Structures are given as structure tokens and as C-alpha cells.
Amino acid sequence: MSTGNTTAAHDHEHHYAHHFRDAMHEFTSAKEGIWLFMVTEILMFGGLFVGYFIFHSLYPEMFAEGASHLDWRMGGFNTFVLIGSSFTMALAIHYIQRGMNSKATVCLATTIICGLIFACVKYFEYSQKIQHGLLPGHFFHYAEAEHKNLAMYFGFYFCMTGLHMIHVFLGMGLITWVMIRNIRGDFSPEYFTAVEGVGIFWHIIDLIWIFLFPLLYLVG
Amino acid sequence: MAAGQDQKNQQGHAHGDGEHTTHHIIPFSILRNVCIALLCLTALTVLTAKFTHLGIFAGTVAFAIAFVKAMLVMMFFMGLKYDTKLNRMIFGLGFFFLALLAFFCVLDIWTRVTVHNTL
Numbered sequence: 001m002s003t004g005n006t007t008a009a010h011d012h013e014h015h016y017a018h019h020f021r022d023a024m025h026e027f028t029s030a031k032e033g034i035w036l037f038m039v040t041e042i043l044m045f046g047g048l049f050v051g052y053f054i055f056h057s058l059y060p061e062m063f064a065e066g067a068s069h070l071d072w073r074m075g076g077f078n079t080f081v082l083i084g085s086s087f088t089m090a091l092a093i094h095y096i097q098r099g100m101n102s103k104a105t106v107c108l109a110t111t112i113i114c115g116l117i118f119a120c121v122k123y124f125e126y127s128q129k130i131q132h133g134l135l136p137g138h139f140f141h142y143a144e145a146e147h148k149n150l151a152m153y154f155g156f157y158f159c160m161t162g163l164h165m166i167h168v169f170l171g172m173g174l175i176t177w178v179m180i181r182n183i184r185g186d187f188s189p190e191y192f193t194a195v196e197g198v199g200i201f202w203h204i205i206d207l208i209w210i211f212l213f214p215l216l217y218l219v220g
Numbered sequence: 221m222a223a224g225q226d227q228k229n230q231q232g233h234a235h236g237d238g239e240h241t242t243h244h245i246i247p248f249s250i251l252r253n254v255c256i257a258l259l260c261l262t263a264l265t266v267l268t269a270k271f272t273h274l275g276i277f278a279g280t281v282a283f284a285i286a287f288v289k290a291m292l293v294m295m296f297f298m299g300l301k302y303d304t305k306l307n308r309m310i311f312g313l314g315f316f317f318l319a320l321l322a323f324f325c326v327l328d329i330w331t332r333v334t335v336h337n338t339l
Contacts, residue, residue: 038314039311
């Protein structure tokens with residue numbers, strides 16, 4: 001990529017691309033792109049939420065039965081973990097903006113660990129469901145189901161939390177990437193576009209879980 | 221050419237509302253308070269859903285609390301409060317189109333009539 005300007009002689013100093021007016025122009029353009037991407041995320045999960053609302057109102061008792069099979073303690077614990085991780089992510093950006101990059105690295109590492117804890121809890125939840133045969137569609141083989149169409153609830157459960165889980169893994173990968181770049185010294189109070197973008201992505205994961213938790217675990 | 225482009229950029233700049241010239245740093249205290257508020261609201265969701273009997277309002281209450289939490293995340297963690305109007309509008313449009321999807325789906329489901337074969 002050709003570069004437009006150099007502001008310092010440092011090796012890791014970011015040079016903004018030539019088609020931008022200045023570094024801030026590059027930052028705001030990148031951020032606009034991230035927000036457009038976030039809209040597609042909202043619409044993707046939104047379709048599932050609309051489906052959930054419609055079928056929940058058609059079969060409220062069946063959804064209540066489905067929710068009774070989930071452990072709200074595990075879901076609640078994961079909510080706390082994810083909110084904590086969102087906080088450390090926001091804090092990482094705060095520290096980079098203030099030039100405290102090593103503190104930011106600690107925050108990013110904490111965020112990744114929170115993601116891992118979330119994944120572990122989800123692993124235990126999933127294996128429990130798989131063991132009991134509480135699965136979507138024709139994989140469903142739970143003998144004591146009160147409602148014939150209970151498989152539908154687990155269709156929603158696995159699709160929504162599964163898609164969310166994929167996002168958690170992607171987010172953890174992206175945070176690892178920005179953490180390595182941060183250790184390498186790529187970021188400064190003047191340039192931290194990648195961390196900002198990854199941060200917004202991580203927060204949307206939190207945002208979606210904020211709705212998934214009460215809908216799947218509590219209200220049912 | 222360069223001068224012309226500069227002028228154009230200047231105009232573009234003037235039109236772009238609230239375009240910042242410096243990065244806004246969200247204070248630590250705000251991030252910490254938002255985090256505490258989110259954790260408290262999560263506890264409140266669990267308490268209202270599991271330890272009170274709200275009956276048919278349970279869903280509405282849980283959704284209302286989730287909405288408040290979502291607003292906190294969007295405004296402070298995602299920084300939309302300090303972002304440009306354009307970015308706020310872009311993200312808001314996502315929810316608008318989601319509402320549109322929900323509206324027409326619900327309209328379809330609740331206006332269906334059972335048709336009996338008269339042949």
C-alpha cells in the first residue's frame with residue numbers, strides 16, 4: 001500500500017493511505033465501515049430474534065419447557081464474564097489512547113481469558129444438552145419431552161448461541177491479533193484504528209448476549 | 221489540482237457533521253460506572269425473573285432491562301455517545317430495518333385465516 005505521509009521516523013509509526021486527507025480522515029472512514037458491518041450483524045442476529053419472538057408467542061408453554069432445561073446460573077455467570085470482558089476491552093482502548101500500552105496489553109489479555117471462560121462454560125452446557133438428546137430437529141431424542149415440538153426450542157437455542165459462540169471465537173482471534181500488534185508497538189494515541197474496530201466487534205457480542213440471556217434462560 | 225481537491229475536502233469536511241479533529245478519550249470513571257451498572261442490571265434481571273412472580277409481564281420486564289443495558293453498551297462501551305451523527309444514524313438504521321422485518325412478519329402471522337376447502 002502506498003503511503004501518504006510520515007509523521008515520525010519510528011519503524012512502527014503508522015502511515016495513513018494516500019487516498020485519505022489525514023490520519024483522522026482514515027480513522028473515521030474505517031470506523032464508518034465497522035459500523036456498517038455492525039448493521040449487518042444486527043440484521044443477521046435480528047432475523048433469528050424475530051423468528052424467536054414469533055414462535056415464542058405461538059408456543060409459549062413449549063418455550064417455557066425448553067428454558068427449564070437450561071441452567072440460568074451458568075448463563076448468568078457467562079453474562080457477568082462477558083460484561084467484564086467488554087469493560088476490559090473498552091479499558092484497553094482507553095489506555096492506548098493515553099499511551100499506556102503495557103496496561104492495554106494486560107486488558108486485552110484479560111479480555112481473551114474472559115472469552116475462554118465463556119467458551120468453557122458453554123462447552124459444559126452444550127455437552128449436557130447433547131448427552132440428554134436435547135438437540136435441534138431430527139437429532140432430538142429426549143424421551144420425557146412434554147411438548148412434541150420441543151426440538152424447535154433447541155433449534156433456536158443452538159442456532160442463536162452457536163452463531164454467538166462463533167463470534168466469540170472470531171473476536172478472541174481478533175483481540176489476539178491486536179494484542180500482538182500492541183506488544184509490537186504498532187499503536188499509539190494517534191493510531192489505534194484496529195483496536196477500536198475490534199473493540200466495537202467485541203461489544204456487539206456482549207450486546208447480543210445481553211438479549212440472548214434473558215430470552216433463552218430466564219423467560220423462555 | 222491539489223488546491224482544488226483541498227477546497228473540495230474542506231467543503232466535505234464542513235458538511236460532515238461533528239467530525240472530530242482529536243480522539244475522544246472516555247474517562248476511566250465512566251467506563252467503571254457503566255460496568256457496575258451493567259452488572260447490577262444483570263443481577264436485577266435474574267432477581268425479577270427467578271425470584272418474583274410477574275406472570276405475563278416477565279418477558280416485558282426482562283426485555284426492558286436488556287434494552288437499558290444495550291443502550292449503556294452502545295453509548296459508552298461502543299462510544300456512540302461520542303461518535304459522529306452519521307455513525308449513530310447508520311447503527312440506528314440497522315434497528316429500523318429490523319423493526320420493519322419484525323413488523324411484516326408479525327403482520328403476516330397474525331392476519332392468517334384458516335381456509336377450509338369448499339370443494
